[in-house]
Amino acid sequence: MALTADVLPAVVRLPPALRRVAEFAPVRRARLGAGAIITALADEEFRERVATQVAGRTSPDREDDAAGRAALAWLLRPEGWPTVVEEAAVELAERDGATERDEAEAARLRQRLEQVEQTLREVRAAHKVQVEEYKVEVSTLRRKLGEARAGERSAREEAEEATRAAEERRTATETASAAQDKELRRLRAQVERAEAELSAGRRAARSERDEGSLRARMLLDTVLESAAGLQRELALPPVSGAPGDRIERELAEAGAPAAASTAVPGGATPAVLEQYLSLPRARLLVDGYNVSKTAWPESTLEAQRTRLLGALAPLVARTGAEATVVFDAASSSTRPVVRVPRGVKVLFSPEGVIADDVLRELVAAEPRGRMVVVVSSDRAVATDVSRAGARAVASEALLGLLARTS
Numbered sequence: 001m002a003l004t005a006d007v008l009p010a011v012v013r014l015p016p017a018l019r020r021v022a023e024f025a026p027v028r029r030a031r032l033g034a035g036a037i038i039t040a041l042a043d044e045e046f047r048e049r050v051a052t053q054v055a056g057r058t059s060p061d062r063e064d065d066a067a068g069r070a071a072l073a074w075l076l077r078p079e080g081w082p083t084v085v086e087e088a089a090v091e092l093a094e095r096d097g098a099t100e101r102d103e104a105e106a107a108r109l110r111q112r113l114e115q116v117e118q119t120l121r122e123v124r125a126a127h128k129v130q131v132e133e134y135k136v137e138v139s140t141l142r143r144k145l146g147e148a149r150a151g152e153r154s155a156r157e158e159a160e161e162a163t164r165a166a167e168e169r170r171t172a173t174e175t176a177s178a179a180q181d182k183e184l185r186r187l188r189a190q191v192e193r194a195e196a197e198l199s200a201g202r203r204a205a206r207s208e209r210d211e212g213s214l215r216a217r218m219l220l221d222t223v224l225e226s227a228a229g230l231q232r233e234l235a236l237p238p239v240s241g242a243p244g245d246r247i248e249r250e251l252a253e254a255g256a257p258a259a260a261s262t263a264v265p266g267g268a269t270p271a272v273l274e275q276y277l278s279l280p281r282a283r284l285l286v287d288g289y290n291v292s293k294t295a296w297p298e299s300t301l302e303a304q305r306t307r308l309l310g311a312l313a314p315l316v317a318r319t320g321a322e323a324t325v326v327f328d329a330a331s332s333s334t335r336p337v338v339r340v341p342r343g344v345k346v347l348f349s350p351e352g353v354i355a356d357d358v359l360r361e362l363v364a365a366e367p368r369g370r371m372v373v374v375v376s377s378d379r380a381v382a383t384d385v386s387r388a389g390a391r392a393v394a395s396e397a398l399l400g401l402l403a404r405t406s
Contacts, residue, residue: 007053270400287376313341
């Protein structure tokens with residue numbers, strides 16, 4: 001074991017258990033790695049690698065010792081090595097027992113001395129490291145103490161400065177408050193005078209407005225009575241139908257039922273749209289898919305049509321407007337079956353014709369002066385119908401009005 005411990009660092013391909021042992025001092029290798037060395041020597045290949053190193057390093061002194069000769073013979077395995085081992089065993093057995101005990105005791109004491117010295121060295125090293133740590137800690141504490149004292153002085157100075165600033169602000173605030181009270185009293189007096197003047201102006205304006213309303217009402221009554229008289233004089237029959245009936249009839253004959261529209265960017269609110277539809281003989285044209293895809297983009301086209309027409313019916317019944325919904329079917333040769341509610345007309349654009357063009361044609365057929373409202377979010381459609389005299393309304397406005405109606 002001692003021979004192996006001496007040459008252990010030079011042995012190639014050390015077992016994992018001996019790699020750490022090879023880094024120890026020679027004495028510690030034999031003491032701390034004894035079990036691992038003995039276990040590894042059971043491997044014949046490892047023994048041969050150890051024997052190669054021992055053969056080049058063994059001193060003649062060790063050969064004069066019986067135990068040394070036996071160990072060398074066992075490791076190197078020369079010819080007749082079993083005999084050498086047996087002879088060494090006999091020689092060792094014949095030695096005086098007292099000498100063996102003395103040598104064993106001396107070896108034990110030497111080993112104990114080495115252990116004590118190693119322990120002392122380790123304790124000294126640990127104490128040195130601990131002292132260095134204490135020095136660093138004391139230095140850090142001194143630095144922190146200095147920083148704390150400096151921070152305390154700075155905080156005290158800041159507190160004194162803040163106290164002085166607060167006192168100055170309080171004085172300035174009191175001065176400003178007095179000035180503001182004086183200015184507030186002056187402004188209140190001015191407001192009271194302005195309110196008195198405004199009240200007098202409102203009374204004068206109300207009087208003038210009432211007088212103007214009376215003159216306008218007299219003129220309106222005169223025009224209405226004249227129109228009624230002219231209608232009786234000419235025996236005019238009641239008006240039936242609408243200018244857009246011909247276009248709708250042609251589209252229906254072409255196989256295009258009606259649909260819903262989307263809002264046109266016009267800025268009208270739901271309240272304004274309701275006012276439009278409440279006017280006499282108002283005409284509502286809706287870009288069907290434009291509105292339905294804005295409101296229910298996740299639904300199918302059939303579901304969109306059904307929801308839009310169902311929502312329009314109460315609005316048309318309440319306002320009395322004439323409503324037509326145009327659905328785009330330019331890319332389809334067939335027309336779906338649509339359940340049309342009362343008061344709502346449904347058109348599908350002919351094949352190859354988009355709903356926007358149908359809306360433009362319907363607006364062009366109406367006389368200028370009639371309230372025609374086109375609901376679509378298409379800016380081009382809004383621009384064209386507005387130029388033709390119609391009111392362009394965004395889809396969101398119609399959807400908001402439908403939500404209030406429902």
